[in-house]
Amino acid sequence: MKRKFVAVAAAAALSLTGTATLVASQASATEHPGAGSQLRPGHLPPFAGHAYLVTVADTGAVYRNTFSADGKSVTGLTVKGSNPGRTFTAPDLAVQTGPRQYFISWIEPGDVTVSQVADFEKHTVEFYVTSTDSAGTRSGAVYHATLTQVS
Numbered sequence: 001m002k003r004k005f006v007a008v009a010a011a012a013a014l015s016l017t018g019t020a021t022l023v024a025s026q027a028s029a030t031e032h033p034g035a036g037s038q039l040r041p042g043h044l045p046p047f048a049g050h051a052y053l054v055t056v057a058d059t060g061a062v063y064r065n066t067f068s069a070d071g072k073s074v075t076g077l078t079v080k081g082s083n084p085g086r087t088f089t090a091p092d093l094a095v096q097t098g099p100r101q102y103f104i105s106w107i108e109p110g111d112v113t114v115s116q117v118a119d120f121e122k123h124t125v126e127f128y129v130t131s132t133d134s135a136g137t138r139s140g141a142v143y144h145a146t147l148t149q150v151s
Contacts, residue, residue, distance in 0.1 A: 045071050051151040057144045123147045
């Protein structure tokens with residue numbers, strides 16, 4: 001429930017600035033099974049129905065993120081890096097923060113969170129990933145990546 005409140009609070013705070021538009025609202029699949037995004041009628045974000053390679057500058061890792069046609073979920077595949085071949089599908093939260101720029105966030109299995117700002121004009125992604133290690137310590141890191149549309 002706490003994550004759901006944080007996601008909603010972040011979306012509301014961005015909306016109050018007058019520069020952000022809420023295009024999807026999601027909690028984790030376990031908190032809200034079968035949840036769908038709250039898209040405005042006739043409006044889909046530019047990433048809906050497309051796949052992108054995310055190439056991380058700091059580590060050389062490569063991920064393929066494929067967004068559903070309606071923009072309500074993301075399917076991720078680790079192409080290169082830790083755990084190649086790992087895949088997941090999760091509901092996402094997307095808030096427009098500028099022209100062709102979106103804050104997109106999701107929770108992966110194992111309680112890994114990904115929060116990113118993807119700029120589809122500049123083809124860049126800045127993202128923050130958090131996870132819990134085997135001792136129960138939660139930590140996070142910021143990464144910079146390029147974004148290449150592949151479908």
